[in-house]
Amino acid sequence: MSTQNFYDIKAAVVRGKGESFVLENARIRAPKDDEVLVKIVATGMCHTDMIVRDQYYPVPLPAVLGHEGSGVVAAVGSQVKDLQVGDHVVLTYGYCSHCEHCGTGHAAYCDEFYPRNFSGADPHGETAITDANGQALHDHFFAQSSFATYALSLESNAVKVPNDAPLELLGPLGCGIQTxxxxxxxxxxxxxxxxxxxxxxxxxxxxxxxxxxxxxxxxxxxxxxxxxxxxxxxxxxxxxxxxxxxxxxxxxxxxxxxxxxxxxxxxxxxxxxxxxxxxxxxxxxxxxxxxxxxxxxxxxxxxxxxxxxxxxxxxxxEGDSTPKQFIPQLVQLYQQGRFPFDKLVKFYPFEQINQAAIDSEKGITLKPIVRIGAL
Incomplete structure (x- = not known):
């Protein structure tokens, strides 16, 4: 369980329609209940990040985007059962776990898919990140907002992966590659x-x-x-x-x-x-x-x-996947040399997140991955 009330983070913030990502100092609250706090190692950049930045999808701004995060569990809430501090995880989309579609193995068609992934807040309408002035930033983008040094996720959408897999490479398995x-x-x-x-x-x-x-x-x-x-x-x-x-x-x-x-x-x-x-x-x-x-x-x-x-x-x-099963399967296929998705990616430092977006939109880079923190 967490022993801190909040954590200082650095986050890439989009403050207005079509504006660039700006790296800002911010704070994120500690995990509660079935949440996990993840120290982000790297996050893939997806087309959806750009269309939300440009407001084709009406996610409220200012916001912290990013939805292909990978990292290490740093703290857990009191109701977390299967994950523990130190586990390597890939973050994927959010879902409720209790509607008919979630119950039949089709979580990508969750009754609450849009509010859990695009509302800019948690299922209770609350945000977890504040900027340096104490103002709320919209977050919980795809139940993670992983263009930041730390991200909050539910245990249900944090997928444990083997420690011997290259963690900084694996984030895109949570969305684009999985799709x-x-x-x-x-x-x-x-x-x-x-x-x-x-x-x-x-x-x-x-x-x-x-x-x-x-x-x-x-x-x-x-x-x-x-x-x-x-x-x-x-x-x-x-x-x-x-x-x-x-x-x-x-x-x-x-x-x-x-x-x-x-x-x-x-x-x-x-x-x-x-x-x-x-x-x-x-x-x-x-x-x-x-x-x-x-x-x-x-x-x-x-x-x-x-x-x-x-x-x-x-x-x-999202490839109609059950992420807890499918993402580890893709990791195993990669480790066997049968699914070499690493040939699609190019890495960028966090400070070059806007260049990553430009290169993606121009087709120069197929799948940018932004390196955010060390293991």
Whole structure:
């Protein structure tokens, strides 16, 4: 249990729409009940951090973002059962643990998913971080707010990982990497000998390529407009790559597969690309949608193509994973050399968090990881 009332921290704060992250001195309260306080080692930067910074999703500001944290448990609340000080953990999304969807193994579709991850406060509407002037900062972003030297999490969304795994690398397993890999393995359930296409070869799309290889797909296609990403896709297991600036991806996929692909994933958030993905499906094909455009964005498709082809369009959140099971499985696959997601990342010091965001948005870096503290 904690013996302090609060901890001094340094946090990256976004104070206004579209503004840069600013490193500030702040304080975070001690954990209570089923909470754990985690000393953050590193945090991945995800597209969702930027769209919240820019207020495509209306998380209240000023806020401490960050939702792919990894670190070491520093203190625990009185009701914590399975974690203890010194444990290595990956922080993932928040969920209530008691609604119907949580109870049936689909915590990513928790009845309280939005307020627990995007409200800017805990389930009781309270914040845990104050700035140097004692003013509250919105936090609990994805039940963690891990762009800080310490973060509060619930025990339920702090996933213990082996001490011999490279902790500073593992944070993105809590969201982006989990999303791409889980979409393939958990949601679409890509089968051995099947065909799969990833529309988008960013961190999520390439995680899906890695997972399709693990799942045994024998035709794995990556579609993107950046030649370097397509080259990396080939290195990671894609059997075919398509530059959609240079050729019609739907026609190319139909030619490669002899009529249409079994499974597809759309990770760009562009409605026209989603339409290409649907059109590239073969009979009884299924497409997962993980790309997040602005709220209210609409897309279109040919209803009769969907109907007569027996096609499925599936929305997917967080790879529909049970994090306490899936994240350790991904760690084990990585340690066996079968899921080399480290080839997607580049590290940045905490002081260069804004450069990490710029490089991510420009496509220079697929998955930035911000180093925040030492083990």
């Amino acid at each position: 791409g890999a889980g979409a393939v393995i958990n949601s679409l359930q890509v089968s051995p000998g099947s065909s799969f296409v990833s529309f988008g070869a960013g961190a999520v799309g390439l995680s899906a390529v890695l997972a399709a290889r693990v799942a045994g797909a024998t035709t794995i296609i990556a579609v993107d407009v950046v030649p370097s990403r397509l080259a990396l896709a080939k290195e990671l297991g894609a059997t075919h790559v398509i530059n959609s600036k240079e050729q019609d991806p739907v026609a190319a996929i139909r030619e490669i597969t002899g009529g249409g692909v079994n499974y597809a994933l759309e990770s760009t958030g562009i409605p026209a690309v989603l339409r290409q993905g649907i059109d590239s499906l073969g009979l009884l094909g299924a497409i997962g949608v993980v790309g997040a455009p602005a709220l209210g964005t609409e897309a279109k498709f040919d209803v009769n193509e969907l109907l007569l082809g027996g096609k499925t369009i599936r929305g997917i959140v």
